Amino acid sequence: MDMNWAVIYQNLPLFMGGVRMTLTISFMALLVSIPIGTVAGLMRVARSRPLRAVAAVYVEFFRGVPLLVLLIWIFFVLGRFMRLGPYWSAITGLGIFSGAFVAEIVRAGIQSVPRGQSEAARASGMTYFQMMRYVVLPQALRKVLPPMASQFIILIKDSSLVSVISIVDLSMVAKNLVATTFRSIEIWTFTALLYFCITYGLSQVIALCERKFRMDH
Amino acid sequence: MDTNSGDVMVSIRGVSKHFGHLEVLRNVSVDVPRSTVFGFIGPSGAGKSTLVRTVNALEDIDSGEIWVDGVSVHAPGTNLNRLRTEIGLVSQSFNLYPHLKVLDNITLAPIKVKGRPKAEAEERARALLASLGLGDKAEVYPTRLSGGQQQRVAIARALAMEPRLMIFDEPTSALDPELIKEVLDAIRGLAQTGITMLLVTHEMHFAREICDRIVFMAGGEILESAPPEEFFAHPRTQRAREFLSAMLDR
Ligand SMILES: Nc1ncnc2c1ncn2[C@@H]1O[C@H](COP(=O)(O)OP(=O)(O)OP(=O)(O)O)[C@@H](O)[C@H]1O
Ligand SMILES: [Mg+2]
Numbered sequence: 001m002d003m004n005w006a007v008i009y010q011n012l013p014l015f016m017g018g019v020r021m022t023l024t025i026s027f028m029a030l031l032v033s034i035p036i037g038t039v040a041g042l043m044r045v046a047r048s049r050p051l052r053a054v055a056a057v058y059v060e061f062f063r064g065v066p067l068l069v070l071l072i073w074i075f076f077v078l079g080r081f082m083r084l085g086p087y088w089s090a091i092t093g094l095g096i097f098s099g100a101f102v103a104e105i106v107r108a109g110i111q112s113v114p115r116g117q118s119e120a121a122r123a124s125g126m127t128y129f130q131m132m133r134y135v136v137l138p139q140a141l142r143k144v145l146p147p148m149a150s151q152f153i154i155l156i157k158d159s160s161l162v163s164v165i166s167i168v169d170l171s172m173v174a175k176n177l178v179a180t181t182f183r184s185i186e187i188w189t190f191t192a193l194l195y196f197c198i199t200y201g202l203s204q205v206i207a208l209c210e211r212k213f214r215m216d217h
Numbered sequence: 218m219d220t221n222s223g224d225v226m227v228s229i230r231g232v233s234k235h236f237g238h239l240e241v242l243r244n245v246s247v248d249v250p251r252s253t254v255f256g257f258i259g260p261s262g263a264g265k266s267t268l269v270r271t272v273n274a275l276e277d278i279d280s281g282e283i284w285v286d287g288v289s290v291h292a293p294g295t296n297l298n299r300l301r302t303e304i305g306l307v308s309q310s311f312n313l314y315p316h317l318k319v320l321d322n323i324t325l326a327p328i329k330v331k332g333r334p335k336a337e338a339e340e341r342a343r344a345l346l347a348s349l350g351l352g353d354k355a356e357v358y359p360t361r362l363s364g365g366q367q368q369r370v371a372i373a374r375a376l377a378m379e380p381r382l383m384i385f386d387e388p389t390s391a392l393d394p395e396l397i398k399e400v401l402d403a404i405r406g407l408a409q410t411g412i413t414m415l416l417v418t419h420e421m422h423f424a425r426e427i428c429d430r431i432v433f434m435a436g437g438e439i440l441e442s443a444p445p446e447e448f449f450a451h452p453r454t455q456r457a458r459e460f461l462s463a464m465l466d467r
Contacts, residue, residue, distance in 0.1 A: 114312075116308070116310050116312035117312060117314065119275060119308075119312065120306075120308075120312040120313075120314070121326075122275070122301065123273060123275060123301055123304070123306040124301065124302070124325075124326035124330060124374075124375075124378060125298045125299065125300075125301040125302035125326060125330045125331075125378070126298065126326065126329065126330055127298055130329055130330065134325060134329060135314055135325075138316045139314075139315065139316050142316070
């Protein structure tokens with residue numbers, strides 16, 4: 001097979017621009033999805049029925065819509081009314097979408113803390129807020145890290161869909177280069193490698209956090 | 218009726234409770250005088266745990282009334298968080314906080330709930346640990362302790378709030394036989410300090426030794442209430458006789 005890896009080398013600045021965009025969009029979406037997901041997850045275990053219902057609707061709806069459709073909808077419908085532009089449409093779409101999954105992870109984390117823990121806290125006179133803050137959430141956090149890591153990796157990979165609303169991220173750079181150079185094998189191989197480096201780096205960082213938060217050391 | 222009288226610590230009046238269709242407590246009444254130890258015994262499912270847990274409102278009630286030191290526990294305006302700081306609870310499954318060291322397990326509520334200065338709370342925690350034979354365990358995580366040690370830490374954690382009432386719900390039933398004694402010794406020491414205690418237990422000899430009164434429950438009702446010598450020597454009901462012969466043969 002005829003291979004020409006020079007195409008990678010010659011277009012390195014373009015690739016790096018794509019990587020930068022992918023990282024920025026993913027990171028911003030992460031910043032959106034963590035608070036939204038945490039609040040929604042807390043609401044799902046709240047005592048108030050209306051709060052639980054609102055959170056359930058959020059989770060079910062955004063889990064149930066394909067990200068591609070959501071991105072396009074936000075860009076063309078919401079984005080037009082709110083003048084979001086592609087960049088902020090992408091961040092909003094990815095953030096809200098990922099937030100629904102984060103919410104489920106947070107809920108599962110809270111529910112994995114044994115009942116006896118919250119009971120001991122309440123029996124000592126703590127308010128609901130104190131019980132969450134000092135007893136339940138610190139334990140939930142440790143259980144939540146591994147699934148959170150997977151979720152963030154999925155987020156980075158999902159971010160490749162933002163090219164449909166004309167964001168020049170890593171996958172868009174690759175597509176454009178293939179269109180002009182016809183070197184699809186080299187370009188897609190290198191692109192896959194770049195995605196892998198990003199996600200692997202992230203999982204290493206999270207593994208480090210996990211070690212730091214281990215309970216019995 | 219003088220439910221606020223100074224010498225009654227816990228007054229349970231006509232309390233009933235259902236879980237769905239199951240009647241778990243039926244018109245239960247009992248007065249626990251200050252500085253006494255009341256032992257609650259009876260077959261599994263009798264409602265002992267449910268009853269003692271209504272005292273700090275971990276369980277609510279359908280009807281009746283419960284007073285703790287003059288406060289009506291289930292009245293709408295009652296500040297439950299405030300009341301619970303006065304009531305220590307030690308249950309079968311120690312429920313220590315696994316993410317906190319022993320010392321922090323003990324000082325968490327005194328600092329956050331009662332607003333005690335950290336240094337003072339830690340000093341008191343260390344003194345409690347020492348008195349329970351755990352002086353060297355302050356900086357250890359609970360998972361590193363044996364069951365008996367964990368339960369003694371749980372006792373220290375409850376005592377750190379300086380409660381007026383202690384509730385023990387089968388404090389030794391999750392422990393290996395060789396670890397039971399150290400926990401019973403701790404409870405015995407506590408009983409001698411004159412704190413009021415409600416003790417649910419299957420340790421008949423221990424109940425006989427430290428309780429001022431034995432309350433025998435079955436099927437959600439109190440069938441007998443008598444001083445231990447009397448109850449163990451001459452149980453009045455057939456149900457209690459059966460229960461005792463089954464327990465003491467073990
Ligand atoms: N949360 C609950 N929901 C439904 N039923 C319950 C609940 N808690 C307890 N029960 C039932 O209420 C009855 C009394 O339970 P309780 O735990 O008070 O008994 P107990 O005397 O403490 O028994 P044991 O010696 O086994 O601890 C039992 O039949 C039990 O199955
Ligand atoms: Mg019980």
